Amino acid sequence: MDDTVTVYCPYCGAATELYVDPETTGAFVEDCALCCNPWRVEASRDEEGNLTAHVERAQ
DSSP: OOOEEEEEOTTTOOEEEEEOOTTOOEEEEEEOTTTOOEEEEEEEEOTTOOEEEEEEEOO
8 A cells, every 4th residue: 555646736737746644535735845836635545545636726
């Protein structure tokens, strides 16, 4: 089970390795390490514990 996933900033396009705590699922806000704009991250795990994350601009 991997707790990191590569995501792309919806503002600047930078690829970032995002760590998600194993106990975390659902939506949370994270700032881009490069441009500092806020993301809305939707994290989920399948039955095997594989992480997926969708990133969009936070409102």
